[in-house]
Amino acid sequence: MSEPLIMRKNRQREQLILALLQQPGIEKAAAAVGISPVTAWRITKTEQFKEEYRQARREAFSQALGRLQQAASAATSTLLKIMVDAAASTASRVRAANCVLDHAANALEIEDLQVRLAKLEQVEKDKAAESREEPECL
Numbered sequence: 001m002s003e004p005l006i007m008r009k010n011r012q013r014e015q016l017i018l019a020l021l022q023q024p025g026i027e028k029a030a031a032a033v034g035i036s037p038v039t040a041w042r043i044t045k046t047e048q049f050k051e052e053y054r055q056a057r058r059e060a061f062s063q064a065l066g067r068l069q070q071a072a073s074a075a076t077s078t079l080l081k082i083m084v085d086a087a088a089s090t091a092s093r094v095r096a097a098n099c100v101l102d103h104a105a106n107a108l109e110i111e112d113l114q115v116r117l118a119k120l121e122q123v124e125k126d127k128a129a130e131s132r133e134e135p136e137c138l
Helices: 005-022 026-033 037-044 047-084 090-133
Strands: none
Touching: 005 026, 005 037, 005 047, 026 037, 037 047, 047 090
16 A cells, blocks of 8 residues: 555655755755656745755755754863964964954854843833833723
């Protein structure tokens, strides 16, 4: 007995999403899944595919960011070692120092933005609470 059409389409969509995360283009992704590029293109035009693909990319990117965060301590140590290593070339030391300053400035900006955002969110929360507490006038 053959697989129902809806199940086959769902499976193709899921497989295409996985293939697109691993392959450099739609043609190679379609070949990896075993469908024609035209079928793959049609699948990519559906709203369901677009949303599921966005979510899959977010999850993949989040995992990559997690790996980078785990390596951040080692990267920082490397930059700092090069920056203070008298045996390193002057260009390497300057570049390391520049990277340290750039990343420190970016971190400070992000921290400031997070504080400002938290304050704005609190103001909005307070306004919403006030509007719920006000009695209706007749």
